[in-house]
Amino acid sequence: MKKTFRMMDLDCANCAAKMERAIQNIDGVTSATVSFMTQKLTLEADDARFDQIVKEAVKACKKVEPDCEIVVK
Amino acid sequence: MTKKQKKTLRRILGSVVLFAVVWAVTALASLPPWGEFLLYLLPYALIGWDILWKAVRNILNGQVFDENFLMALATVGAFGCGEYREGVAVMLFYQVGELFQSVAVSRSRASIAQLMDIRPDSANVERDGQVVTVDPEEVTVDEIIVIRAGERVPLDGTVVEGASSLDTAALTGESMPRDVAAGDEVVSGCVNLSGLLRVKVSRPFGESTVAKILDLVENSAAKKAKAEHFITKFARYYTPTVVLCAVALAVLPPLLGLGAWRTWVLRALNFLVVSCPCALVISIPLSFFGGIGGASRQGILVKGGNYLEALAKAGTVVFDKTGTLTQGRFAVTEVSPVGMDREELLELAAQAEQFSNHPIARSILTAWGGIPNRDRVAQVEELAGRGLRVQVDGRMVLAGNERLLTENGMVLPEQPEAPGTVIHLAVEGRYAGRLVISDQLKPGAREAIQALKAAGVGRTVMLTGDSEAAGQAAARELGLDQVYAQLLPGDKVDRVEALLAEKTPGHTLVYVGDGINDAPVLSRADVGVAMGAMGSDAAIEAADVVLMDDDLRKLSRAVAIARKTMTIVKENTVFAIGVKLAVLALSAAGLVGLWWAVFADVGVSVIAILNSSRMLKAH
Numbered sequence: 001m002k003k004t005f006r007m008m009d010l011d012c013a014n015c016a017a018k019m020e021r022a023i024q025n026i027d028g029v030t031s032a033t034v035s036f037m038t039q040k041l042t043l044e045a046d047d048a049r050f051d052q053i054v055k056e057a058v059k060a061c062k063k064v065e066p067d068c069e070i071v072v073k
Numbered sequence: 074m075t076k077k078q079k080k081t082l083r084r085i086l087g088s089v090v091l092f093a094v095v096w097a098v099t100a101l102a103s104l105p106p107w108g109e110f111l112l113y114l115l116p117y118a119l120i121g122w123d124i125l126w127k128a129v130r131n132i133l134n135g136q137v138f139d140e141n142f143l144m145a146l147a148t149v150g151a152f153g154c155g156e157y158r159e160g161v162a163v164m165l166f167y168q169v170g171e172l173f174q175s176v177a178v179s180r181s182r183a184s185i186a187q188l189m190d191i192r193p194d195s196a197n198v199e200r201d202g203q204v205v206t207v208d209p210e211e212v213t214v215d216e217i218i219v220i221r222a223g224e225r226v227p228l229d230g231t232v233v234e235g236a237s238s239l240d241t242a243a244l245t246g247e248s249m250p251r252d253v254a255a256g257d258e259v260v261s262g263c264v265n266l267s268g269l270l271r272v273k274v275s276r277p278f279g280e281s282t283v284a285k286i287l288d289l290v291e292n293s294a295a296k297k298a299k300a301e302h303f304i305t306k307f308a309r310y311y312t313p314t315v316v317l318c319a320v321a322l323a324v325l326p327p328l329l330g331l332g333a334w335r336t337w338v339l340r341a342l343n344f345l346v347v348s349c350p351c352a353l354v355i356s357i358p359l360s361f362f363g364g365i366g367g368a369s370r371q372g373i374l375v376k377g378g379n380y381l382e383a384l385a386k387a388g389t390v391v392f393d394k395t396g397t398l399t400q401g402r403f404a405v406t407e408v409s410p411v412g413m414d415r416e417e418l419l420e421l422a423a424q425a426e427q428f429s430n431h432p433i434a435r436s437i438l439t440a441w442g443g444i445p446n447r448d449r450v451a452q453v454e455e456l457a458g459r460g461l462r463v464q465v466d467g468r469m470v471l472a473g474n475e476r477l478l479t480e481n482g483m484v485l486p487e488q489p490e491a492p493g494t495v496i497h498l499a500v501e502g503r504y505a506g507r508l509v510i511s512d513q514l515k516p517g518a519r520e521a522i523q524a525l526k527a528a529g530v531g532r533t534v535m536l537t538g539d540s541e542a543a544g545q546a547a548a549r550e551l552g553l554d555q556v557y558a559q560l561l562p563g564d565k566v567d568r569v570e571a572l573l574a575e576k577t578p579g580h581t582l583v584y585v586g587d588g589i590n591d592a593p594v595l596s597r598a599d600v601g602v603a604m605g606a607m608g609s610d611a612a613i614e615a616a617d618v619v620l621m622d623d624d625l626r627k628l629s630r631a632v633a634i635a636r637k638t639m640t641i642v643k644e645n646t647v648f649a650i651g652v653k654l655a656v657l658a659l660s661a662a663g664l665v666g667l668w669w670a671v672f673a674d675v676g677v678s679v680i681a682i683l684n685s686s687r688m689l690k691a692h
Binding site for chain 2: 004011012013014016017018020021033035036037038039040042063064066
C-alpha cells in the first residue's frame with residue numbers, strides 16, 4: 001500500500017532527510033520519501049502491518065523533530 | 074511572513090537592542106569578568122533559549138549531530154573561553170539566517186502554490202431546476218453544470234448549450250484562446266472567457282484533468298533525482314566527519330604542545346558551526362521543485378526530479394511519426410493524371426471511394442470538394458489489401474495499390490517513389506494516373522528539431538509504420554538524422570532497445586510519442602514524453618514527461634528548463650561545499666573567526682536558496 005501524508009511544521013531540511021532515513025529503516029517499509037518542499041511523506045509498506053508501520057514512522061519523526069506533526073487521517 | 078516568523082523577528086530585534094546596551098555598558102564601566110558574563114548572558118538567553126532547549130531535548134532522543142546541539146555547543150564553548158560577544162553574536166546571526174531561510178522557503182512554496190493555482194473552488198450545478206453552488210467533488214457524472222464568463226471550468230465534460238472561448242493557459246501555457254460550442258469537450262482548469270456554457274459532466278472530480286495534474290505535480294517531489302540522493306548521502310557523512318575533526322582539532326595540537334588550549338578550542342568551535350549541511354539539503358530539492366513548477370506553468374508536466382535530470386542529458390531523441398511529428402490528418406498531396414485532366418481523375422477517385430469511411434477515402438473527397446452521386450456508382454467490390462473494383466458511369470474502375478493493378482494485368486509506368494500512400498486508378502483496363510495521400514507535418518516541427526539540435530541533442534530519429542519513401546520524405550523535410558520505416562508496433566520497442574544500446578555514456582534517450590499506442594516504448598526509454606495529452610488519461614499515466622498540448626517546440630523548452638535546473642544544482646553544490654571547505658581550512662589555520670563560520674553556515678544557505686529561486690522567476 002502506498003499513501004501520502006501531510007507533515008506540519010517541518011522546518012528543517014536536514015531533519016527531513018534524517019526522518020526519511022529513519023522511516024526507510026523501519027521493518028516492512030518498501031520505500032519512503034520525505035519532501036521538505038512539499039512537506040509530505042510518501043510511504044509504501046506492507047499492507048498487513050501498514051497501520052503499525054505508520055505509528056512507528058510517526059514515532060521516528062518525533063524523535064528527530066518533536067515539533068513536527070504527521071497528519072494521519 | 075507567518076506568525077511564527079514575525080515572532081522570531083521581534084525576538085531578534087529585541088535581542089539586538091539588548092546586546093547593544095550590554096555592549097555599551099561593558100565598554101563604559103569596567104566590570105569584573107563575572108559581571109560581564111552575567112550581563113551578556115541576558116541577550117544570549119533571549120535569543121538562544123529555544124536552541125538550547127531543543128539541543129537538550131534532541132540529545133535526550135539520541136540525536137547527536139543535531140544542528141541545535143552543535144550550535145548550542147559552539148556558543149556555550151565561546152562563553153566558556155570568555156568570548157561573550159562572539160557567543161551572543163553567533164547565536165544572533167544564526168537566528169537571523171534561520172529566519173531568512175524560513176521566509177525564503179515559504180516564499181518559494183507560495184509561488185509554486187500560485188503556479189499550480191488551477192484548482193476550481195466551486196461548481197454551479199443544476200438540480201431540480203435550480204442552480205446551486207457546490208464543491209466540485211460533490212458533482213456526479215452526467216449532471217449539468219453552468220459555467221459563467223470569468224469562471225474556471227470545474228470538471229471535465231461536454232458542452233450541451235452555449236458557445237464561448239476558453240483560456241487554456243493554466244494547463245498548456247498557450248495564450249491563444251480555444252473556441253468551444255455545443256458538442257465540444259471542455260477540460261477542467263481552463264477559464265471561460267466570454268459566454269455562458271452548460272456542460273454535461275463526464276468524469277468525477279477525482280478523475281478530472283485538474284485533479285490528475287495537481288496530483289502529478291505534488292507527487293513529483295517523491296521521485297528524487299540522483300543529485301538529491303547524493304546530497305542527503307553527503308550530509309549524512311559530512312556532519313559527523315566535521316564534528317570528529319573539531320574534537321581532534323581541540324585536543325591534539327595542545328597535547329602535542331603546539332599552542333594554548335583556548336586557541337585550539339576556539340578554532341574547533343568554528344568547525345561545529347560549519348558542520349551543518351543545511352545549505353545543500355535545502356537548495357537542491359528547491360531547485361528541482363522550482364524547475365518542475367516552472368515547467369508545469371508552460372504546460373510541461375515532469376513527474377519527478379529524476380526525469381528532469383535525465384532530460385538535461387538528452388543525447389538521442391526518438392520520435393514517433395504519426396500524431397507526433399505529423400498531425401495525423403491525411404491530405405491529397407499529389408495528383409498525376411495520365412490521359413485525362415486533374416479534375417477528372419480526382420472526381421473519378423472521389424466517386425469510386427464515396428462509400429468508404431477510411432481516412433484516405435475521406436481525404437480524397439475533401440480534395441475533390443464536390444458532392445458525390447451514389448446513382449453513378451454500381452457494383453462496389455472491396456478487395457482486401459488491394460483496393461476497390463467499382464462501376465462508375467458504367468465504366469469499370471480500379472482504385473487501389475500497385476498490386477491491384479498488376480494482378481489485373483496492367484503494367485505501371487515508371488514513377489518516382491511517392492512520399493505517402495499511393496492510390497492508382499485504371500479505367501476500362503487503361504492506367505489513368507495516381508493520387509498520393511500523405512500526412513501533414515505539424516507546424517513548428519522543423520523548428521522544434523532544429524532547437525533540439527542547437528541544444529546539443531546529437532541524434533534525432535524517427536520511427537514509423539509508414540513506407541520507407543514516406544518516412545524518408547518527412548525526415549528530409551524535418552531535418553532528422555535517421556528514419557526506421559515499416560515498423561510494426563512491436564518493432565518499435567526493439568528499435569528503441571537497440572538505440573539505447575548505441576547511445577554514448579552519460580547521455581539519455583528521450584522518446585516522444587502520442588502516448589496512446591506506445592505505452593511500452595514510453596516506459597522503456599530513459600525519458601518517455603507524451604504529447605497532446607490534455608484529456609488523455611492513458612498518456613498521462615504512461616509518460617514521464619507530459620506535454621499538455623500538441624506543440625513540439627515545448628520539448629526543447631523542457632530540455633532548456635531541465636538544463637537550467639541542473640546548472641543551478643551544480644552551482645549550489647560547488648559553491649556550498651567550496652565555501653564550507655575553505656572556511657574549515659582557514660579556521661584550522663586560525664585565520665578566520667566565528668563570524669565567518671556563521672556565514673559559511675547560514676549565509677551560504679541563503680545565497681543558495683536565492684539562486685534556486687531563480688528557477689521560479691525565469692518565466
